[in-house]
Amino acid sequence: MEIIDSNVLFGFWPRRRVDSSLDTVKRIARDHGVSKIVVCCMRGIFDDFVQGNSEAIEASKCDDTVIPAATINPNRFLDCESEMDRCLESGVKLFRFFPEFQGWTYSYRPFLKLLQRLAGAGAIAMLPTRIGRHLEFGSITEIGRAVAETGARCILTDVYYGNLAEALTVASERPGIAIESHLLNSPDAIELVVNTLGPDRLIFGSGSPLKYIDSALLPVMGAACDDTTRHAILSGNMLKMLG
């Protein structure tokens, strides 16, 4: 069964020691039967997103198992829109945002403006929901408002038992919202998402190399669902979103 990992980073991680090189993330994927990885460069989170996005795009040119994701920091203001256009022209479909490390929120006007532009281009935003790592309520509700305002399509990451109620409620109201799987770590969470939202709204991601890939993979492999649904989660839904 084909596996596409929608949530992979590479580069240098400044917040703890971890081997995050592109070679390492490709090896981890290969060792676990993952056929394609959607990668975003860590430089784009913490440093220069233009350069980071170039690294991701370059990585994809050298290897057809690598799909680039871009990131833009709305705080920068300068270069944001031109960088989005440049990435779109390069074929990038997924744009990731990292408010946790950049100090802004989902009601932040510069972010909403970017989200609107993404929606107009038919691209997808990937948005973390567990900003403070532990119980964090309200961020998904804010995303729901942003999606309603802009018409954007997005994938929520870091949904886990603590914010699952909020994710299911908001996603039920907004068909353009899908959920990435790596933190769906309660026993029946995958089944609950599929039963509540349908099989086409859940997307496999691992958080590699910061997270252990088997922690994301084993719950999907063991979930009580048919093979069609499992295939959709592991690759089909992501392929559809990427067009």
Next chain:
Amino acid sequence: MIPMNIVDVHTHVGKWMFPIQRADIDDLVAIERQCGISKCVISSSSAILYDFIEGNSLLARQLDKYRGLCYGYVVVNPHYLDESLNEIEKYSRDPRFVGVKLHPDQQAFSLKDRAVARIVDRAHEHRMPLLVHTFSAAAAAHLTELAGQHRDLPIIMAHMGGAEWESAVKYAEKAENIYLDPCCSYADRGKLEAAVRAVGAGRVVFGSDAVLFNPRFVIGMIESAEIEESDRQLIYRDNAMRIFGLEE
């Protein structure tokens, strides 16, 4: 492939205020069996979240259904010291209960409280290992201090400091009776390797936190970790069998 005959030192029965549908002891056992877990030590979620005496009693009534597979923790609450000591006394005579559980975050106490020291003394008298929810470096430091005063009592540092696991393992190095249970709601890559490096695989245990977590999530941490196969055997089973004196 899912490994077999795992001993799970960190499980719960009962509802949590999250969208988790399967929560009673039958659900737990079904989930554990599907994941290759042959024995588990359980605390009552109700005892942690609300009335510990009622919750312990509820668990005691359920354990008989799965003798030899399910064991219990006595949950205590230091705000009710006398009652907590009584609970330890009562269940120390019950071979189905093999340890004592403390949850400082949920019950809003500090591991530095004098009442906690009294509880640990009592658990020590009865040779009942502790499982302690430890979700910060500060809590890990306090737990290490307690462990230093009870050097032959196994104390399991549940969650291994949460997000602050890198600091927590440094504290754990200082007390040889601290065991590390790395389960957490985020599976940080490198956490298992750090635990094994710091204290050795002989002091790392498998805890799933089911029914809050899917055991596959934590098994995935251990399977992905770059450690020796012999380490996995210790973590999945041997250490827990020894700590709790469980029979095959």
